[in-house]
Structure formats: C-alpha cells, structure tokens
Amino acid sequence: MTSHRRPKQPNRTRVTVLTTAAAAAVALSANAADATPRQRLGKDEVEAKVAKLYEQAEQATEKYNGANEKQQKLQKEISAVQDSVARGQQELNTLRDALGALATTQYRSGGIDPSVQLLLSSDPDHFLARASTLDQLGSRQADALRKIQGRQRQLAQERAEATEKLKALATTRTELGNRKREVQGKLAEAQKLLNTLTAKERSALAAEQRRADRSSAERVGIGRQTPASGRAAAAFSAARSQIGKPYVRGATGPSSYDCSGLTSWAYAQADVSIPRTSEAQSGIGTRLTRSQLQVGDLVFFFNDLHHVGLYAGNGQILHAPRTGTVVRYESMDTIGGPFMFGVRV
Structure with a gap:
C-alpha cells in the first residue's frame, strides 16, 4: 500500500545552525586568504611611486595656483564694479533730489508743472519714447531727464556684470577647493607609502635627499x-x-x-x-x-x-x-x- 504521508521537514533550528556554520566557514576561509602576507614594496618601488604622486601633486598645485589667481582677479573686478555702482547710485540720487527740489518749489507756487511730474516719474524711459513729450520740456529739464535715464541704464548694466562675476567667483572657489583636496590627497597617499618603509629605509631616503641638496649648494660655478x-x-x-x-x-x-x-x-x-x-x-x-x-x-x-x-x-x-x-x-x-x-x- 502506497504511503501518502508528507516527507519529514528538516528542523528549522537545525537549518539555521547549519547555515550559520557554513557562513562562518566561508568567513574563516576569506580571513585565511586575507591573512596571507602581502609582498611589501621595496625602497626603490616606494620611491618611484612617491615620486609619481609628488609629480601629480605638483600638477594639481599649478591648477590650484591658476584658480587662486583667477579668484583674486575676480574679487578685484567685483570690488571695482560695486564701487562704480555705489557712485552711480549716489549720482542718480543727487539728480533726483534736484528734481524733487524743483517740484517742491513749484508746488509752493501753486502746483507742479506736468513736465516736472514727468521728470519725477519712476519710468522716464516710457515718456522719453514719446517724442511729443520732449516738446513740452525746457532744455534744462530735458537734459536732466536724459542724465537720469543714462545713469539708470548704466547702473543696470553694472549690476548685471557684478552678478555674473559673482557667479564666476563661486565656481572658481569650488574649483579651488577641489584642487586643494586633490593635492592633499596625493600627498597623504605618498606619506602612507613612505610609512610602509622600515626606519633604515626611511633614513636612507633622507640621506639621499640631503646629498642632493648638498650637491646643489656646492655647485658654485x-x-x-x-x-x-x-x-x-x-x-x-x-x-x-x-x-x-x-x-x-x-x-x-x-x-x-x-x-x-x-x-x-x-x-x-x-x-x-x-x-x-x-x-x-x-x-x-x-x-x-x-x-x-x-x-x-x-x-x-x-x-x-x-x-x-x-x-x-x-x-x-x-x-x-x-x-x-x-x-x-x-x-x-x-x-x-x-x-x-x-x-x-
């Protein structure tokens, strides 16, 4: 008679133990492989690798210097533009004050002339575009309005220029930081390699460096x-x-x-x-x-x-x-x- 009983399921606890044991065996195997001593680089190999890292650090240094020089130039240019904007705003305020004084005088005399109202408008460009309006102005008033108009346009251009330079400065500062980290990374990597040398090997390298420096100083001719x-x-x-x-x-x-x-x-x-x-x-x-x-x-x-x-x-x-x-x-x-x-x- 055929049995219809289900096969016995493995004990869940037993499965967990076996799985854990297998994982531990794999880990021990991996650790054993890692424990295999790596071949330490010799003094000459370390010296060559360090020299290459120093060369890369110098490359990054020159790029850092270029970014730093660009930053200083931009800062000077921004300062100059901002000074010009401040002077222009002061001049514009003086021109408007003069027109305001004229309006006050006319008001006390019985009312403000329409042409003076025009001069005090916040949007003189709109009125200057209407040639007929200029016919209503005296030459002195028309000149004052043109000066205000010209100064406003110049200030707008200078402010836009300052904004663009500030954006360029922010980009340059980011590059500067990246280059600095690149240099520091190369130097740190070189130092890490040097630290793998024995005290005797480090002493030998230092002696070679001193000989190179001393030889340089002796080349009097x-x-x-x-x-x-x-x-x-x-x-x-x-x-x-x-x-x-x-x-x-x-x-x-x-x-x-x-x-x-x-x-x-x-x-x-x-x-x-x-x-x-x-x-x-x-x-x-x-x-x-x-x-x-x-x-x-x-x-x-x-x-x-x-x-x-x-x-x-x-x-x-x-x-x-x-x-x-x-x-x-x-x-x-x-x-x-x-x-x-x-x-x-």
Missing part, C-alpha cells in the same frame, strides 16, 4: 655663463639667493616657494612682472630650444608644462622641485619629465 639679459641676470641672482628654502604648495616667497612661485618672485626682484602659473609663464617672451638657452631663461618640463625653473648653464636648472625638497640646482635630465622648451623674458 653654475650660473657664471653669459646671462640672457640684464634682467635675466638679476632674476637668476635673486633665485640663487633662495637656495635651501623649502618647497611649499602655493608659496611665492620669501620663506618658501613652489616652482612657478620661485620664478615669478625672482623676476619680480628684477622689476619684471610675469604671470603666476607655469602654464601662463610659458606663453610670454621668445620660445627657445635647448641649444639656445642662456642663464636666467625660463625652462619648462612635462607635456602639460606644470613645472618651470630658471636655466643655470651647463645643462643645469635652478628650481623648487617638489614637496620634501628645497630650492636647488638640478640636471635637466633628472627632472622626471621631458624638457619642452625655454622662454626668454
């Missing part, structure tokens, strides 16, 4: 070749006086510099104003090949021109390299990126 010009000589001399000062993002001296901060400061000491960023500096003066370079010429590196220094002669440049370094001499062949061209200011 550099810069004695013929300078590009008197102002190039003055700029180079100023930059040379800053050897040993630290690289700091966004700094323009006199206690610290970034790459374009050093070059713009140096030329300022020669009474020559050049743009703030490396990209903008690359667009001034006369462009040069490597064989045409003379002491004091600007030299640009990397495809996006994010690094700049001053040519020092004998294939050397004087520059502020990157975070963790100081203003120093260095061979053009060890910058880490290709030489693009020079510029004679």
Whole structure:
C-alpha cells in the first residue's frame, strides 16, 4: 500500500545552525586568504611611486595656483564694479533730489508743472519714447531727464556684470577647493607609502635627499655663463639667493616657494612682472630650444608644462622641485619629465 504521508521537514533550528556554520566557514576561509602576507614594496618601488604622486601633486598645485589667481582677479573686478555702482547710485540720487527740489518749489507756487511730474516719474524711459513729450520740456529739464535715464541704464548694466562675476567667483572657489583636496590627497597617499618603509629605509631616503641638496649648494660655478639679459641676470641672482628654502604648495616667497612661485618672485626682484602659473609663464617672451638657452631663461618640463625653473648653464636648472625638497640646482635630465622648451623674458 502506497504511503501518502508528507516527507519529514528538516528542523528549522537545525537549518539555521547549519547555515550559520557554513557562513562562518566561508568567513574563516576569506580571513585565511586575507591573512596571507602581502609582498611589501621595496625602497626603490616606494620611491618611484612617491615620486609619481609628488609629480601629480605638483600638477594639481599649478591648477590650484591658476584658480587662486583667477579668484583674486575676480574679487578685484567685483570690488571695482560695486564701487562704480555705489557712485552711480549716489549720482542718480543727487539728480533726483534736484528734481524733487524743483517740484517742491513749484508746488509752493501753486502746483507742479506736468513736465516736472514727468521728470519725477519712476519710468522716464516710457515718456522719453514719446517724442511729443520732449516738446513740452525746457532744455534744462530735458537734459536732466536724459542724465537720469543714462545713469539708470548704466547702473543696470553694472549690476548685471557684478552678478555674473559673482557667479564666476563661486565656481572658481569650488574649483579651488577641489584642487586643494586633490593635492592633499596625493600627498597623504605618498606619506602612507613612505610609512610602509622600515626606519633604515626611511633614513636612507633622507640621506639621499640631503646629498642632493648638498650637491646643489656646492655647485658654485653654475650660473657664471653669459646671462640672457640684464634682467635675466638679476632674476637668476635673486633665485640663487633662495637656495635651501623649502618647497611649499602655493608659496611665492620669501620663506618658501613652489616652482612657478620661485620664478615669478625672482623676476619680480628684477622689476619684471610675469604671470603666476607655469602654464601662463610659458606663453610670454621668445620660445627657445635647448641649444639656445642662456642663464636666467625660463625652462619648462612635462607635456602639460606644470613645472618651470630658471636655466643655470651647463645643462643645469635652478628650481623648487617638489614637496620634501628645497630650492636647488638640478640636471635637466633628472627632472622626471621631458624638457619642452625655454622662454626668454
């Protein structure tokens, strides 16, 4: 006889226990895999990765500098427009006060002339559009009305200009914040890598850096070749006086510099104003090949021109390299990126 009894269902508690056990087994397996020691990067690998991060940080720094310069320019322009608006409003108020005084005088004399009522209208453009109205005005009153009309239009344009500049300023400030976070992120990532080194490896890296700085300071013969010009000589001399000062993002001296901060400061000491960023500096003066370079010429590196220094002669440049370094001499062949061209200011 065939049995019609339902098969016995597994105990719910037992299923839960089995499921939990299986999950625990998977977790233990995953943890065991994670526990496998990862191969630690060697000193040379860390150094290469850190150098790349510092290069990316410098790229972001130059973009930060550009946004900062744009912000300062916009702030000056907005201030100028707002001052002009304030002066224009004061002038407009004076013109209206004069018309108001005329209306008061006429009122006391028995009533306000229709032409004066027109002058006090909040919408003089509407009435000026009616040529017949001008015939009712005296020349003095017509001139006053035209002045009010012109000042109102000018103020409207200036206010619109100020509004647009304020929008651009807000956008630029957002970009500035993004660039700053990008730089900080790259530097933090580089520091994290450096922290994986042993104390002995970190000491060796620091010693290499000190040797590079000391070697730079000992190159006393550099810069004695013929300078590009008197102002190039003055700029180079100023930059040379800053050897040993630290690289700091966004700094323009006199206690610290970034790459374009050093070059713009140096030329300022020669009474020559050049743009703030490396990209903008690359667009001034006369462009040069490597064989045409003379002491004091600007030299640009990397495809996006994010690094700049001053040519020092004998294939050397004087520059502020990157975070963790100081203003120093260095061979053009060890910058880490290709030489693009020079510029004679």
